[in-house]
Amino acid sequence: MADEIHTTRDPDGTTHTTTVIDREPRRGGGIGVGLIVLVAIVIAAFFAFQFLANDKTETGAITEAAQKVGDAAQDVGDAAQKAVD
Known part of the structure; x- marks a missing residue:
């Protein structure tokens, strides 16, 4: 993860700060876990x-x-x- 901070200055002296947060893309791990749980339930x-x-x-x-x-x-x-009779 890399965060970037960009600061720009206008000709009149005002500054603007922009922060870019770079995150890892989310993966479909929840689907895999759900599938494993489903298979375990079927086997049980x-x-x-x-x-x-x-x-x-x-x-x-x-x-x-x-x-x-x-x-x-x-x-x-x-x-x-x-036999008795």
């Missing part, structure tokens, strides 16, 4: 949905296994009842 959502899908699958498998255990217990109970 993907893994979250994968976790939820696995949780539902696991719950379904446990429910099915419990049902099979219940059915087997019912069969054992029926066999015991027939």
